[in-house]
Amino acid sequence: MKIVKLSEVNGSEHDINSENWRSRRLLLRKDGMGFSLHDTIIRAGTETFIWYKNHLEAVYCIEGKGEVETTEDGKVYPIEAGTVYALDKHDKHLLRAEEDMRMVCVFNPPVTGKEHHDENGVYPLIEDDDE
Numbered sequence: 001m002k003i004v005k006l007s008e009v010n011g012s013e014h015d016i017n018s019e020n021w022r023s024r025r026l027l028l029r030k031d032g033m034g035f036s037l038h039d040t041i042i043r044a045g046t047e048t049f050i051w052y053k054n055h056l057e058a059v060y061c062i063e064g065k066g067e068v069e070t071t072e073d074g075k076v077y078p079i080e081a082g083t084v085y086a087l088d089k090h091d092k093h094l095l096r097a098e099e100d101m102r103m104v105c106v107f108n109p110p111v112t113g114k115e116h117h118d119e120n121g122v123y124p125l126i127e128d129d130d131e
């Protein structure tokens with residue numbers, strides 16, 4: 001039996017901050033569960049292009065609101081507290097937060113914790129030609 005507290009993950013090496021989001025990794029591959037579990041905040045006013053080509057992800061919004069657009073077909077789905085979206089086709093998507101959105105995310109296969117620095121499939125949307 002293992003107990004993990006968000007209060008202990010906060011500020012640790014498993015608390016990852018990027019411009020558009022902050023993700024606290026509660027369970028990772030090393031925990032041996034077959035999935036990873038994340039408590040993620042998508043920051044208000046941001047738009048993030050995401051493609052998890054190697055992972056399936058389910059995302060449960062528990063606070064805030066925004067929308068997700070699947071870029072292959074241009075469909076837009078509103079997200080609010082109580083909404084789950086499941087990327088069952090490794091869908092490329094744009095995630096937009098109108099308010100800070102708090103998401104409980106599950107990945108299969110589990111994230112190891114190293115993907116952030118290379119190939120997690122998360123790429124910020126470059127909006128400025130000079131960047």
Ligand code: 9YT
Binds near residue numbers: 025059
């Ligand atoms: C909403 C979403 O896709 N969250 C992913 C978690 C985050 N990118 C992480 O922990 O790397």
